[in-house]
Amino acid sequence: MxxxxxxxxxxxxFAAAALAFAATVVLTGxxxxxxLLVAALTFASFSVxxxxxxxxxxxxxxxxxxxxxxxxxxxxxxxxxxxxxxxAGTELWGLLAALGIGLGAGVANYALIxxxxxxxxIATLSASFVFQSVAIWSNRGLRIKPxxxxxxxxxGSTLGVPNAAWIGLAAALVFWMLIERTAYGRRLSAIGQNAxxxxxxxxxxxxxxxxxxxxxxxxxxxxxxxxxxFSGGAALNMGAEYLLMSIAVVVIGGSxxxxxxxxxxxxxxxxxxMFLIVSMLNSYGLGAGVRLILTGVIIVAIVVAASGRxxxx
Amino acid sequence: xxxxxxxxxxxxxxxxxxxGAVFWMQPRAMSYTGLNLLFNLSVPIALATIxxxxxxMVDDIDLSIGTFVGFCACVTATFLHDTPLLGVLILGxxxxxxxxxxxxxxxxxxxxxxxxxxxSFVWSGLAVLMLPAPGGSSPAWITALxxxxxxxxxxxxxxxxxxxVVGHLLVTRSSLGTLLRAVGGNARSVSRVGWSVVRLKxxxxxxxxxxxxxxxMALVGLxxxxxxxxxxxxxxxxxxxxxxxxxEFTGGRVSPVGAVIGALTLTLAGSFLTFIRLxxxxxxxxxxxxxxxVLAARLLVRRRAVR
Numbered sequence: 001m002x003x004x005x006x007x008x009x010x011x012x013x014f015a016a017a018a019l020a021f022a023a024t025v026v027l028t029g030x031x032x033x034x035x036l037l038v039a040a041l042t043f044a045s046f047s048v049x050x051x052x053x054x055x056x057x058x059x060x061x062x063x064x065x066x067x068x069x070x071x072x073x074x075x076x077x078x079x080x081x082x083x084x085x086x087x088a089g090t091e092l093w094g095l096l097a098a099l100g101i102g103l104g105a106g107v108a109n110y111a112l113i114x115x116x117x118x119x120x121x122i123a124t125l126s127a128s129f130v131f132q133s134v135a136i137w138s139n140r141g142l143r144i145k146p147x148x149x150x151x152x153x154x155x156g157s158t159l160g161v162p163n164a165a166w167i168g169l170a171a172a173l174v175f176w177m178l179i180e181r182t183a184y185g186r187r188l189s190a191i192g193q194n195a196x197x198x199x200x201x202x203x204x205x206x207x208x209x210x211x212x213x214x215x216x217x218x219x220x221x222x223x224x225x226x227x228x229x230f231s232g233g234a235a236l237n238m239g240a241e242y243l244l245m246s247i248a249v250v251v252i253g254g255s256x257x258x259x260x261x262x263x264x265x266x267x268x269x270x271x272x273x274m275f276l277i278v279s280m281l282n283s284y285g286l287g288a289g290v291r292l293i294l295t296g297v298i299i300v301a302i303v304v305a306a307s308g309r310x311x312x313x
Numbered sequence: 314x315x316x317x318x319x320x321x322x323x324x325x326x327x328x329x330x331x332x333g334a335v336f337w338m339q340p341r342a343m344s345y346t347g348l349n350l351l352f353n354l355s356v357p358i359a360l361a362t363i364x365x366x367x368x369x370m371v372d373d374i375d376l377s378i379g380t381f382v383g384f385c386a387c388v389t390a391t392f393l394h395d396t397p398l399l400g401v402l403i404l405g406x407x408x409x410x411x412x413x414x415x416x417x418x419x420x421x422x423x424x425x426x427x428x429x430x431x432x433s434f435v436w437s438g439l440a441v442l443m444l445p446a447p448g449g450s451s452p453a454w455i456t457a458l459x460x461x462x463x464x465x466x467x468x469x470x471x472x473x474x475x476x477x478v479v480g481h482l483l484v485t486r487s488s489l490g491t492l493l494r495a496v497g498g499n500a501r502s503v504s505r506v507g508w509s510v511v512r513l514k515x516x517x518x519x520x521x522x523x524x525x526x527x528x529x530m531a532l533v534g535l536x537x538x539x540x541x542x543x544x545x546x547x548x549x550x551x552x553x554x555x556x557x558x559x560x561e562f563t564g565g566r567v568s569p570v571g572a573v574i575g576a577l578t579l580t581l582a583g584s585f586l587t588f589i590r591l592x593x594x595x596x597x598x599x600x601x602x603x604x605x606x607v608l609a610a611r612l613l614v615r616r617r618a619v620r
Binding site: 062063065067112115116117118119121122125126127128129130132133134136137244247248251257287288289290291292293294295296297298299300303304 | 374417421423424426427428430431432433434435436437438439440441442445549552553556561562563592594595596597598599600601602604605608609612
């Protein structure tokens with residue numbers, strides 16, 4: 001393993017994010033830099049939360065991907081806000097309800113994968129249809145505001161860093177410990193590198209898979225809860241952009257899409273980059289069409305560049 | 314061959330069962346017009362499903378097919394209508410881009426799921442540039458073709474049968490199709506025999522691009538106008554259609570006839586839910602449940618077949 005910083009897979013994600021940040025600040029002037037940084041940290045933290053869960057799932061190797069993330073976010077957001085009803089003193093129950101919904105959704109996802117022996121893509125896809133339906137049914141066009149305390153917390157800052165970013169950082173730290181320092185993390189990587197070898201070596205493959213799908217859904221639920229508090233209410237399409245986002249941050253962050261190798265710091269770098277690139281293109285006054293095209297071209301270019309690095313050790 | 318027949322049995326049965334349920338609930342659907350209405354929208358979905366199947370066949374997955382169909386629909390409704398020659402050139406370039414992507418993915422060993430994810434932004438960006446708001450109009454000949462009323466059998470059904478037969482000849486019967494499926498089965502042995510896997514993957518993606526273009530054109534023929542987001546759900550529908558039709562994600566095990574049947578089943582599921590007056594809230598969920606039930610049935614059938 002090379003020790004120099006620039007050979008680390010996560011370095012490029014942060015470098016690209018810094019570049020996008022600099023390019024924006026050059027145009028908008030230094031006075032806008034602080035605000036841009038706060039916005040980037042806040043919005044990136046939502047992507048980080050779902051990205052960490054997706055990363056654990058993708059680490060298990062080809063075919064493993066969680067397509068139910070947007071639906072779980074929406075379901076957790078709508079149901080928990082409905083339960084709290086905007087009243088003070090219900091915050092803890094709301095959070096627990098959201099996490100419980102994540103737990104239930106994760107168990108349902110894994111039950112489908114295991115019982116029906118179907119590819120996770122199809123299992124999480126069909127389950128997400130059901131989750132989305134429940135969210136639509138429970139929402140009925142209502143827009144319930146979160147309790148004031150939660151709205152203030154999720155939009156506020158501590159020590160100059162947005163609270164959402166603190167949660168994102170804490171989650172990243174927990175995931176780093178989990179992946180790098182626990183038996184679970186070792187088993188997860190082992191499954192991704194060679195599921196058959198892992199099974200023969202005595203890794204409880206199905207148990208680890210179950211735990212990982214539950215973990216991903218719980219992270220999605222947490223992100224949905226935070227996002228709906230942050231934006232002053234849950235919306236039925238609030239999770240939509242996070243499906244592509246969760247996969248994109250995993251890959252741009254330097255985790256292997258083929259599994260077996262995950263990278264926690266890279267998730268943060270990639271999430272910052274994904275937000276900053278859009279604000280950069282925005283500040284240069286480009287229309288929605290050009291912005292989309294450039295975002296796509298940049299994602300493909302990064303993947304091509306990253307693969308080149310791996311081919312030449 | 315017998316195993317493939319068995320694989321097709323279940324998708325066919327579920328389609329017939331669903332069709333029977335629709336007829337039972339709404340006997341008037343058992344007519345020329347009724348069938349046409351039921352299956353009208355299935356033609357572009359079936360074309361997109363075949364495109365997805367061609368990519369799944371070489372062990373990849375295409376997350377951009379929905380936005381690509383939307384892009385092709387926008388080209389059809391604008392350039393192909395106003396300046397046909399330019400329109401044909403653009404669609405040709407799009408197919409070439411698809412083939413180039415296939416080559417790039419194989420050449421650099423890229424994850425198809427991410428490359429196509431990135432491309433989905435590109436296609437929808439291009440579509441937004443062409444049609445910032447819904448609009449455009451369908452070239453007359455496409456509308457005439459899609460809304461034709463041939464005697465006895467509705468156009469939608471003829472189109473799907475033709476598509477299934479063409480797909481079967483191309484993928485299951487031709488030597489090219491056998492080679493392409495072999496790439497999905499074992500790319501290394503294909504390259505050791507002396508074939509260029511890069512060229513084969515480019516061919517598979519290029520063919521997928523052709524069916525994507527056809528899907529966009531068929532869609533505009535039905536809706537007579539287009540917008541950038543017109544076909545977003547095709548990405549997930551097409552994946553579900555391939556799997557429903559007995560295809561698998563790895564090993565080049567796909568069935569074109571099954572894919573068309575899968576697409577028909579998904580379209581019919583939508584109509585069925587409207588017929589039973591299910592609250593719109595639950596329509597998406599019920600589609601998910603139908604998908605789960607069919608897959609559960611497939612598991613049971615396979616278990617029995619193994620015994």
